[in-house]
Amino acid sequence: MPRTKGDHEARRRDVSEAVWRVLAAHGFGGLTLRAVAAELDATTGLLTHYFPAKRDLVAHALDLLERRTAARPRRPAGKGMSAVRAVLLDVLPLTAEATDSNRIWVSSWDTALADPALSGEYARKYAQSRDKLRDLVAAAQQLGELPAGDPARIAAGAQSFVLGLVVQALFDPSAFPPHHQVELLDDYLATLTSSPSSSGDDVAPS
Amino acid sequence: MPRTKGDHEARRRDVSEAVWRVLAAHGFGGLTLRAVAAELDATTGLLTHYFPAKRDLVAHALDLLERRTAARPRRPAGKGMSAVRAVLLDVLPLTAEATDSNRIWVSSWDTALADPALSGEYARKYAQSRDKLRDLVAAAQQLGELPAGDPARIAAGAQSFVLGLVVQALFDPSAFPPHHQVELLDDYLATLTSSPSSSGDDVAPS
Numbered sequence: 001m002p003r004t005k006g007d008h009e010a011r012r013r014d015v016s017e018a019v020w021r022v023l024a025a026h027g028f029g030g031l032t033l034r035a036v037a038a039e040l041d042a043t044t045g046l047l048t049h050y051f052p053a054k055r056d057l058v059a060h061a062l063d064l065l066e067r068r069t070a071a072r073p074r075r076p077a078g079k080g081m082s083a084v085r086a087v088l089l090d091v092l093p094l095t096a097e098a099t100d101s102n103r104i105w106v107s108s109w110d111t112a113l114a115d116p117a118l119s120g121e122y123a124r125k126y127a128q129s130r131d132k133l134r135d136l137v138a139a140a141q142q143l144g145e146l147p148a149g150d151p152a153r154i155a156a157g158a159q160s161f162v163l164g165l166v167v168q169a170l171f172d173p174s175a176f177p178p179h180h181q182v183e184l185l186d187d188y189l190a191t192l193t194s195s196p197s198s199s200g201d202d203v204a205p206s
Numbered sequence: 207m208p209r210t211k212g213d214h215e216a217r218r219r220d221v222s223e224a225v226w227r228v229l230a231a232h233g234f235g236g237l238t239l240r241a242v243a244a245e246l247d248a249t250t251g252l253l254t255h256y257f258p259a260k261r262d263l264v265a266h267a268l269d270l271l272e273r274r275t276a277a278r279p280r281r282p283a284g285k286g287m288s289a290v291r292a293v294l295l296d297v298l299p300l301t302a303e304a305t306d307s308n309r310i311w312v313s314s315w316d317t318a319l320a321d322p323a324l325s326g327e328y329a330r331k332y333a334q335s336r337d338k339l340r341d342l343v344a345a346a347q348q349l350g351e352l353p354a355g356d357p358a359r360i361a362a363g364a365q366s367f368v369l370g371l372v373v374q375a376l377f378d379p380s381a382f383p384p385h386h387q388v389e390l391l392d393d394y395l396a397t398l399t400s401s402p403s404s405s406g407d408d409v410a411p412s
Binding site for chain 1: 231232233234235236309312313314315316317318319320325328329332333355359360362363365366367368369370371372373374376377378381382389390393394396397398400401
């Protein structure tokens with residue numbers, strides 16, 4: 001019986017699922033045709049049809065990471081500080097799915113830092129996140145929920161905070177269970193909202 | 207002429223230097239006997255004498271990272287907030303050497319997360335850093351330089367902040383030049399020292 005287009009797409013999805021599971025368990029360092037074949041209970045021969053070379057497999061993995069991140073469920077954002085908080089919570093490994101995805105992101109940093117083009121892409125991606133966060137910070141300032149101060153600097157700080165929290169939680173999930181991650185983020189947001197130093201220096205109209 | 211013990215040690219140092227340069231340029235994902243041999247202008251045959259298997263090379267690289275980090279120059283710590291600040295500044299990629307070292311640390315996370323034993327070691331290492339930081343935070347609180355509040359939570363937050371700042375600075379050095387990293391850290395420390403929320407809720411003697 002000839003294969004249909006549906007069969008073909010189902011098989012592609014199975015391959016992508018297997019790549020994702022290998023990444024979640026072994027990271028980019030453990031991403032090989034052999035590991036994906038084993039996960040899929042298939043031959044490496046079959047996989048070379050999809051990925052003629054190792055770099056095709058890595059490219060697919062990066063693309064998958066990008067697409068899954070874009071498609072992940074997000075909290076309703078609200079406005080002001082509630083939107084800032086929602087966007088930052090969306091980054092943290094608070095569920096099994098978010099933990100896999102974060103673990104794969106952190107693992108991809110080795111690959112990305114070694115490749116100038118990819119490294120530049122990552123830099124742009126993080127800059128976009130900071131810009132989005134900066135706009136939310138500025139909106140929270142306009143609502144009077146955050147003291148004045150350069151919103152880009154506040155955004156860069158907040159992004160640093162959550163990225164580092166991700167790394168610590170991945171290595172030490174028992175020291176950073178979800179409720180503690182949320183507590184630490186809320187501590188951080190509380191210092192931002194109540195800081196008189198930024199409101200002190202920067203309240204002059206500009 | 208027979209090789210002396212000195213020759214042997216000098217050669218070992220050359221090998222370690224070559225491993226370090228390969229890591230700084232290509233990360234753990236690019237660490238191969240062939241890459242180290244090329245860096246050393248030697249044959250891979252010579253290197254198998256030092257590293258019979260790939261995992262011996264990785265183990266040496268991790269050991270090197272550990273030893274170089276332990277031996278790195280540190281700022282005089284002072285006391286109170288000045289000690290907290292010095293320890294956090296010591297983490298950041300503010301010099302070329304610290305950038306290489308941080309880049310290799312971040313790259314090692316992929317390897318570490320894929321290996322439960324190594325991952326446990328990393329968790330202990332980060333827990334130790336947080337404990338050290340917690341003691342410095344508690345000392346700053348006793349000097350009245352920081353408001354009251356759980357010093358372990360403040361330390362976990364501060365460690366998150368610097369780790370995430372490291373990652374962003376590595377990907378985007380032009381957006382995070384050294385002076386800006388220091389500025390962002392100082393913003394963060396300023397919100398900590400001036401936060402009425404932690405001093406408000408927790409000032410009751412306990």
